[in-house]
Amino acid sequence: MNILVTGGAGYIGSIVAEELIRQGDAVVVFDNLYYGHRAAVHPDATFVEGDLADRAAVKAVFDAHEIEAVMHFASYTLVGESMEQPFKYLGDNVTNGLNLLQEAVAHGVRRFILSSTANLFDDPERMPIDEEERIVPGSPYGESKNILERILHWLDRVYGFRYAALRYFNAAGASPTGERGEDHDPETHLIPRVLQVALGRREKIVIFGDDYPTRDGTCVRDYIHVTDLAQAHILALRALDEGSRTYNLGNGQGFTVKEVIETCREVTGHPIPAEVGPRRPGDPAVLVASSEKIRRELGWEPRYPDLRTIIGHAWEWHRTHPNGYGD
Numbered sequence: 572m573n574i575l576v577t578g579g580a581g582y583i584g585s586i587v588a589e590e591l592i593r594q595g596d597a598v599v600v601f602d603n604l605y606y607g608h609r610a611a612v613h614p615d616a617t618f619v620e621g622d623l624a625d626r627a628a629v630k631a632v633f634d635a636h637e638i639e640a641v642m643h644f645a646s647y648t649l650v651g652e653s654m655e656q657p658f659k660y661l662g663d664n665v666t667n668g669l670n671l672l673q674e675a676v677a678h679g680v681r682r683f684i685l686s687s688t689a690n691l692f693d694d695p696e697r698m699p700i701d702e703e704e705r706i707v708p709g710s711p712y713g714e715s716k717n718i719l720e721r722i723l724h725w726l727d728r729v730y731g732f733r734y735a736a737l738r739y740f741n742a743a744g745a746s747p748t749g750e751r752g753e754d755h756d757p758e759t760h761l762i763p764r765v766l767q768v769a770l771g772r773r774e775k776i777v778i779f780g781d782d783y784p785t786r787d788g789t790c791v792r793d794y795i796h797v798t799d800l801a802q803a804h805i806l807a808l809r810a811l812d813e814g815s816r817t818y819n820l821g822n823g824q825g826f827t828v829k830e831v832i833e834t835c836r837e838v839t840g841h842p843i844p845a846e847v848g849p850r851r852p853g854d855p856a857v858l859v860a861s862s863e864k865i866r867r868e869l870g871w872e873p874r875y876p877d878l879r880t881i882i883g884h885a886w887e888w889h890r891t892h893p894n895g896y897g898d
Contacts, residue, residue: 573597573637574808577623577671578644579616580607582753583686583797586746587642589613590801599636601629602645608896611751623667626674633678640682640808641675643668646715649759650690653712664715672722676730682811683734684804685723687716689793689819689858691738699793699861702738702817709853720817727815735807739820740793740860742800744881745888752888753797754895762794762882765832766889769841776843778828780850789828791857793821796875796884806869816868821860822876831878838882 574591578584579600585607588598592615600612603622612618617636621628623645632638646664647653653660675683692700693709708714716738726732743762745752753763767773781788803820810816826834829845836843865871875881 573599573639575599575601575632575636575638575641576616576644577601577641578607578646578686580604580609580611580618581644582755583742583800584642584644585611585613585751586797587644587801587804588616589746589748589751590798590805592616594805599632599638601632606648606755608754610896611754623670624663626670629670629674633674633680638675638678638680640684640811641671641680642684642686642804642808643671644686646686648712650710650712651759653710653715657711660711660715661718664712665718668719669722672726676726676732681730681732682808683723683732684808685716685719685734685736687720687736687738688713689738689740689821689860691717692858693853693855695855695858698857699821699823699859700819701861702819702864723815733811734815735811736817737804737807737820738818739800740795740858742797743794744796744798744875744884746798747884749887749891752885752892754892761792761828761831762835762885763889765835765843766839766886768843769835769839769886770889770893774844776832776845777848778832778845779848779854781829781847782850783856785827785856787827787829790854791825791827791859793823793825793859794831794878794881795821796873796881799873799875802874803865803871806865806871810869818862818865819860820862820865822873823860823862824876825857825859826878831882834878834882835886838879838886
């Protein structure tokens with residue numbers, strides 16, 4: 572299958588592209604390199620540098636390549652920034668997604684995978700969080716994904732446009748090949764921030780609160796290996812002929828901040844100094860996904876559910892790429 576991967580030079584998109592190519596698909600990566608890295612693009616992928624805000628550039632990609640499916644990762648993704656710049660998220664994320672969708676429909680493409688988010692569930696009533704949980708977006712970023720999910724619903728109704736919305740929790744780790752990993756600036760994710768301490772790039776890690784109603788007082792989060800996430804995308808793509816679908820993606824188990832730090836100490840052999848700071852506003856005590864639906868319907872099973880393995884793959888990437896992709 573000939574697949575367009577927007578944001579394919581980014582963390583998750585590049586590893587999904589790697590897995591698609593490994594399984595024999597042809598991949599066209601479309602990325603403006605605002606967040607992504609040219610070095611992250613698989614050498615067997617066709618790379619097109621461009622911006623989804625440029626409708627003519629999006630049309631040109633579809634005109635030049637016989638695209639059969641789209642995986643959409645390109646997005647502004649920082650929750651905190653979205654609270655400071657809501658128009659950037661509610662405007663650009665939605666408008667750029669519409670540009671992509673309009674060209675996909677115009678070119679007869681009817682298979683689409685949306686990279687969605689657990690930020691749809693800011694106030695969950697049940698834990699673990701399944702697909703029936705009420706949607707209460709936690710930020711303009713989460714709201715932008717919610718809007719795109721609703722647009723996809725109507726495109727399915729009107730055009731028979733088959734889609735999967737994949738709402739994932741904390742992606743972590745690196746490709747087992749060691750070729751692709753997490754390189755963000757600024758880095759906001761816990762595991763790479765902790766590993767930066769082990770690399771000497773940070774003095775310490777700050778724990779935002781230790782008085783939550785959890786087993787050790789720190790927040791609990793669900794970490795999913797990025798390669799397992801990639802396999803879920805591919806399984807969902809293959810199943811689209813049977814109809815559109817929505818899945819929550821996680822390990823189904825949670826780890827506290829202190830457990831993550833301690834596992835990083837074990838993996839790296841570094842003491843990793845940590846200190847407790849005040850809570851961050853809006854941090855829920857526990858966020859854990861139920862992935863029973865995708866397990867039941869598509870037979871998805873995480874290959875790397877163990878936190879030590881997830882951190883081990885991340886550490887190998889950061890240890891061998893101390894400056895990330897170096898661009």
